[in-house]
Structure formats: C-alpha cells, structure tokens
Amino acid sequence: MRWLTLISYGLLSFISTVASAKTAWTPSVPRVHDDTFTPTHVLRISRKEFCVGGIIRYTTLINDSLPGPELHLPEGEVVWIRVYNDMHNANLTMHWHGLAQAAAPFSDGTPMASQWPIPPQYYFDYELRMPKGTAGTYYYHSHVDFQTSTANGPLIVDDPPDRRLPYPVDGDRVIHISELFYETDSEVVAGLRAAPFRWSGEAGGFLINGDTISVYRVVDPGSSKLTVIEIDPGKWYRFRFIGAMALSYVAIAFEDHPDLEVIEVDGGYTKPYSTPLLQIGSGQRFSALFKAKTCDELRRTGMLDYYIQVEPRDRPSNVVSYAVLRYRNTCGIGGNPYVSTTAVPSKRPINLPPTIDGFLDYRLEPLFPNNFPTADQVTRRVMVYAQQQVDSYVLWTDNDVSWVDAHPLPMQTSPTEPYLVALYKNASQYLPNYEASIANHGIDPRTKTYPAKIGEVIEIVFQQVGSRNVDKWWAGGLDTHPWHAHGSHIYDIGGGPGVFHPDIAERQLKGTHPIRRDTSMLFRYTKRVQENQPWGWRAWRLRVEDAGVWMIHCHTLQHMVMGMQTVWVFGDVEDIMKARYPDVSGYLEYEGSVNGNATHAPEVVHFFEWEDEEDDEEEAEAEAEAEAEAEDAA
Incomplete structure (x- = not known):
C-alpha cells in the first residue's frame, strides 16, 4: 500500500501545485486588502463641531485634529496610505501636494481628472513611492471644494539616514x-x-x-x-x-x-x-x-x-x-x-x-544641477490668459474656460467622468486633439484640455487680464494667484508687471539659475487696470516627461471653486496607459471595487510592484536577446 500512499501524496502535491499556480497572486491581478493588509498610514476624514480660535465651527477634520497628523515618508519605498471618508454627504480625495510624480495611477487625488472621488462611508488606499532626491517639505490635503481649508496636514519626505x-x-x-x-x-x-x-x-x-x-x-x-x-x-x-x-x-x-x-x-x-x-x-x-x-x-x-x-x-x-x-x-x-x-x-x-512683488524671483539657485532647459530648447509656448468674468455669476477663467470638477454653473466646464478613467475606457470623446490645441492657445477646443507630447519642452505663461464685468463695478480688477502644477516640478523663470514679452523675460533671466518648484506666484502689481487689459505675468518651463492627466490651477480655494483650473494630458494613450497595465476595472466606476467599506474589502492593483516585475521581465528579455545574438555571432 506504500506505493498507493506515495501516488496519493504525489497526486495531492501536484493538485496543490496547480491550485497554487492558479491562485497565487501576481502584480497583474488586483489584491484584496482585507484584514491581512496593513497600510503604512491611516487617515480618517470627518466633519464635526470643533473648537478652534475661540469659536465652534462645523469643520472637516483629519483624525479629529487640525491640522492633520504630520506624516513622515521615506525615499524609494512604496507606502500605502488608507484614507477613510467618514463624512455622510460629501465626496473626498486626498492629494499629496508636490509629490504627484510619486503617486501611482489614480492616486494623485484630483477628482474628475485622475480618479473618481471616494464616496461617503468608503475608503481608498493610495499608493506612493517617493523617487530618489525628493526629500523635503510637502503637505497633503483634500482636493474637493472648500474641505482643503482645514483637511490638510504636514508631509515630510525624510533624507535617508546614510545620506550626508x-x-x-x-x-x-x-x-x-x-x-x-x-x-x-x-x-x-x-x-x-x-x-x-x-x-x-x-x-x-x-x-x-x-x-x-x-x-x-x-x-x-x-x-x-x-x-x-x-x-x-x-x-x-x-x-x-x-x-x-x-x-x-x-x-x-x-x-x-x-x-x-x-x-x-x-x-x-x-x-x-x-x-x-x-x-x-x-x-x-x-x-x-x-x-x-x-x-x-x-x-x-x-x-x-x-x-x-x-x-x-x-x-x-x-x-x-x-x-x-x-x-x-x-x-x-x-x-x-x-x-x-x-x-x-x-x-x-x-x-x-x-x-x-516678485519676492525672491531670480535670487534663488538650486544646490545641485537641475538640467534647466534654455530658450533654444523650448519647443513651443502656451499662453494662459487668466481673468475674472462677472455676469449673473462670478467666475474665474483661463483662456475663457472655467473648469470645475462637479456641478458646473452655466458657462463652466466639467467632465462626466475622470479624464484618466475615460482614457482607460477608450472613450474617444476625451482624447484631446494636439493639432487643434496648437491653433487655440494650447487648449483643445473640444475636450478643454491641454495636450503635450512626451519629450517636448514647453513654456507656460500665465498672463493676468483685467476683469470683465457687465455692470462695471469691478471692471479691470486684478488679484494675486499662487499657480500650482501637478506632476513634474516646473522651472520657474520669473514674472513681472504689464504684458509678457519673451525678450524681456529672457533679459531678466540672464545670468540666473532657475529652481524647480511646484507653486509660484502670479502677482497683481496693482489693484486695478482697464477692463480686458493684460497686466502681470508668470512664466514656467517644463520638460514633458511624466505621462498622465495632470492639473495646473490657481491654489486659492475660492478661485478653484469659481473655475480657475486647467487639465493637461501629457503623452498619448499608449504613454499614459503603458499599453499593458493590469486589470484596473475597479478604478473605472464611481463606488468601484477599489473602494472599501464596512462590508467590502477593496480590490487594489499594486502598480509599483507590477512595474518592477515588468522592468525585470524586460531586462531578462534583453539579456536573452543579447545572449542569442552572441551565440549567433560565435
């Protein structure tokens, strides 16, 4: 009977091996983040009566505190931050301000641009990996409506302990x-x-x-x-x-x-x-x-x-x-x-x-070389004309487009689903037309997005224009705007009063070494000019390297609510989706399976592990090809 036992044991081992092969997790399959999964950090967002500054205010809080807890993240490691939306009647996202390039797809926290918002009473696991050289000072905040005013907290990327x-x-x-x-x-x-x-x-x-x-x-x-x-x-x-x-x-x-x-x-x-x-x-x-x-x-x-x-x-x-x-x-x-x-x-x-005005412009220099693109490397310039327009409603517009992520007013633009989601669904109505954008201040007239090709070096100029007001009570009004870029940091090349002129900008830039940053100021320089009169500019240069859907917007919350936001699409569909991305169906619907709740654990793709596996496979294929070529040559 011993042989029967051995056969039985071998058969069971074979069945077990086959079963394991069929059920073993691979990065291309979403993982269930059940009780066996422990996130690096947990943030719970709620609204409640809160005592602050001597008043009692119904306030959006993170972990019942204001500001939220100080997060410390390491360079180079994958971290998971679980964000609970404990609010009962409001959507939520969380943005890692200044670290968008560290976020996995769908983790930048921009509602209706890169992800569906987290529904009430659900949670979402954000995946981040801070690239080498990103040690520094950041913060995190909600990216929905006015929640950001209190739903925010410090985020420090720590220098490695062995770094001098x-x-x-x-x-x-x-x-x-x-x-x-x-x-x-x-x-x-x-x-x-x-x-x-x-x-x-x-x-x-x-x-x-x-x-x-x-x-x-x-x-x-x-x-x-x-x-x-x-x-x-x-x-x-x-x-x-x-x-x-x-x-x-x-x-x-x-x-x-x-x-x-x-x-x-x-x-x-x-x-x-x-x-x-x-x-x-x-x-x-x-x-x-x-x-x-x-x-x-x-x-x-x-x-x-x-x-x-x-x-x-x-x-x-x-x-x-x-x-x-x-x-x-x-x-x-x-x-x-x-x-x-x-x-x-x-x-x-x-x-x-x-x-x-122009605080620290042209004075700061990077500590290390930063590959600043010179004027002769710039492939094109995109002008963004920023203006307040007052009619029945008060809007802020960029190139006459007022963009909001939800509940658009008349004259405002808002997508019916996130642009990144639409690209994964192959929804052609959200694919911007590059050639049409070139003839229209860089903005595609149909999708209202700004496309750019990987490898381009673009110069973005924000030109403020005196406000347009139907009853003239604030015609010509100006404001000071902090412009923020998601995705790669930009090279800030300065600003000035009046109308942008490339010769003036280049003359002011001469002999300086611009730093990279993600937020810089468009100053007003004066309170008021003539209606529709351009006055005050800020200019950036950007190497288009990180494919994705990225926001560039004024960071004044009131202005964001009033439409002062733009959406940029870097790369074509193949660049953005990398053609072979794993099953992301859970990310493509509001309340999709990537969101967890009290009864359902989220099904989450580990994008960085998948990318690492893809890189390993590509390296192995390249080595095999090299060996085959060497054998053929021999």
Whole structure:
C-alpha cells in the first residue's frame, strides 16, 4: 500500500501545485486588502463641531485634529496610505501636494481628472513611492471644494539616514499656516456659486500649527490661544514653513530674529539665501536655517519668548496673527521672561513691509544641477490668459474656460467622468486633439484640455487680464494667484508687471539659475487696470516627461471653486496607459471595487510592484536577446 500512499501524496502535491499556480497572486491581478493588509498610514476624514480660535465651527477634520497628523515618508519605498471618508454627504480625495510624480495611477487625488472621488462611508488606499532626491517639505490635503481649508496636514519626505545632509542642524520645526473662516465649507461654496454672488469673507485669523486668537466673538476661550514652538539656546534649526492657506498670500517673520537662510523650496534644496522675512502663497513651502540666540544674548534681553507674526498681503483684511517662539530656560534666566499665550500683543512687535512683488524671483539657485532647459530648447509656448468674468455669476477663467470638477454653473466646464478613467475606457470623446490645441492657445477646443507630447519642452505663461464685468463695478480688477502644477516640478523663470514679452523675460533671466518648484506666484502689481487689459505675468518651463492627466490651477480655494483650473494630458494613450497595465476595472466606476467599506474589502492593483516585475521581465528579455545574438555571432 506504500506505493498507493506515495501516488496519493504525489497526486495531492501536484493538485496543490496547480491550485497554487492558479491562485497565487501576481502584480497583474488586483489584491484584496482585507484584514491581512496593513497600510503604512491611516487617515480618517470627518466633519464635526470643533473648537478652534475661540469659536465652534462645523469643520472637516483629519483624525479629529487640525491640522492633520504630520506624516513622515521615506525615499524609494512604496507606502500605502488608507484614507477613510467618514463624512455622510460629501465626496473626498486626498492629494499629496508636490509629490504627484510619486503617486501611482489614480492616486494623485484630483477628482474628475485622475480618479473618481471616494464616496461617503468608503475608503481608498493610495499608493506612493517617493523617487530618489525628493526629500523635503510637502503637505497633503483634500482636493474637493472648500474641505482643503482645514483637511490638510504636514508631509515630510525624510533624507535617508546614510545620506550626508547638505545642511546639518540640531533640530527640525514645522510652521504650518492655515486660515480660519467662520462659515462652514458648504456655506462658502454655496455663496461662491450663487447668483447673486456671496463672498466667503476674509479669514478671521491665521492658524499656526492649528491655533490662533481670531477676530471672531469668543465662545470657547479654551481654544483661543497661541501655539508655542520650543527651541534650545545656541542651536541651529531647520524651520519648515508650509503655506496651507485657503485664500491669503502672507508675510511671516520672527521678533528680534532677522536672519533666515532659505535652503529649500517646494521639496528641492537651494543654495543659502538670507532674508529677514518670508512671503508665502497657498501651496508653497520653504525651509530656512535659524540660529537660536545664545544664553548671553538671552540674558541681555531678559526674554525667553518672542512672537512669530503673520499678516496677509494683497488682501483687504488687516488681521494679524501670532505664535510664540519659546526658549527652554536652560540659562537660568529669572523674572518673568514669558508672554501670554491667551492674548495678542497690544501693538505689533514687527514692522513688516508691504507686499514685495516678485519676492525672491531670480535670487534663488538650486544646490545641485537641475538640467534647466534654455530658450533654444523650448519647443513651443502656451499662453494662459487668466481673468475674472462677472455676469449673473462670478467666475474665474483661463483662456475663457472655467473648469470645475462637479456641478458646473452655466458657462463652466466639467467632465462626466475622470479624464484618466475615460482614457482607460477608450472613450474617444476625451482624447484631446494636439493639432487643434496648437491653433487655440494650447487648449483643445473640444475636450478643454491641454495636450503635450512626451519629450517636448514647453513654456507656460500665465498672463493676468483685467476683469470683465457687465455692470462695471469691478471692471479691470486684478488679484494675486499662487499657480500650482501637478506632476513634474516646473522651472520657474520669473514674472513681472504689464504684458509678457519673451525678450524681456529672457533679459531678466540672464545670468540666473532657475529652481524647480511646484507653486509660484502670479502677482497683481496693482489693484486695478482697464477692463480686458493684460497686466502681470508668470512664466514656467517644463520638460514633458511624466505621462498622465495632470492639473495646473490657481491654489486659492475660492478661485478653484469659481473655475480657475486647467487639465493637461501629457503623452498619448499608449504613454499614459503603458499599453499593458493590469486589470484596473475597479478604478473605472464611481463606488468601484477599489473602494472599501464596512462590508467590502477593496480590490487594489499594486502598480509599483507590477512595474518592477515588468522592468525585470524586460531586462531578462534583453539579456536573452543579447545572449542569442552572441551565440549567433560565435
């Protein structure tokens, strides 16, 4: 009978092997993220009554906090971030600001451009892999409506532990700046989309790491307070500034600490540049070296507390907010060296200048060579004319197109399904016509998208135009706009007042070394010009290398709600889909199987593992071909 046992055992082994071969996971098959899967980070987004700045506001929160938790991600490793939409009546996405090139397909977080939004009571697993050289300062935020004003948090890509840091410091501090509005997210959006138009109002305070003393009537004294940032005497620090504002362009400085050395902008190291203050737009990030006072210097002042002061620029509001920079008392300083954290100073401790137009333009240089494309490498220029148009509704337009991701008003454009999804479905109505776009300021007149070919070097110029107003009450009005690019970082080649002219731009650029960044400012330079008069420009250069569907938009949230967004399609269908992508059907429908909920685990493609396997197969095929050729030659 032993032979029968052996046959039976062998048969069972064969059956088991066949079954395993048929059920073993491969990267081309979606994986079920059930209880056996553990994401790297978990973010839960909810709405609830929240005490902040002395008021109680129905607020969109991440993990019940404002801002959301500080995330630290490594270079080179795949990370999974699970995002729960615990809201009951609102969609959600999460965008990894400045890291779009690190996101897998469908993970950039742009609703109706790269993915369907996460439905209420569902969750989505975002896949990211930070390329080498992306260590720096970023943040993450919702990309739906006005949720971003509070649903955001710091994100730091850490330098590898074995890397020699270009700027070694004793400590690292984050200064995360956002704004407090009295109206809820839904009320703000409803007003901006109403006829007659109802403005959101200016911010009632700047939240520094989540705290402020606002101008609103105090109903919750416990939340009306200043953030305290502690440091030690005599040490060097890296302060990471994150501009998470919804509306305002801000100036920030430290009381009696006038020396900041900028060393990083938007995730890229720069050569040191000294400045007494920073101006920061929504979406921008800076790192600056900060030398703490010594014990002798502190004894001379008799102070351990110094104010950090934040003010708006190019806004009608004059609200000023503060935080406290506090030295740990390791010097034995007596008396009362502290300031109150429940009251603002009776007079401004810092006299900040008015708006510095073109702040740091042409002054910053990359720390490492960055392959900047010269003018003779530019293949074409795309002009984007940005203008406010007021009729029954108030819209912001780019080349006369006002784009929103949902619920378009008359004269606005919105797709019925995400562009990337449509490309996977082979929906030809969403394929932009490259030739037609060339004859139309770079925008395809049918799809309202901006196509570009892989390998192109394009120059994008944002030219602001005085507002068009049917009743002339604000005809010719201008504003200051932080323009943000998803996908690859751009080379910022400066800006100026008046009308863009390539000769002027090239003359201003001469002798400089532009940095790469993802957000830069289109200044207004003056409040008002003639109706339809061009005034103020900002220019970028971009190497078109990352295939995909990418947003380029003003990062002022109110302006986004009002349509100041553009969609760019880099590469053709084969470039974007890479022709052999695995089964992505779960990504192609709203509430598709890629979304999990209380009863259903998501079915998720591991894109980076699949790409690694594809690369390995291609290398193996290339090696086999080389060996065959060598044998033939022999």
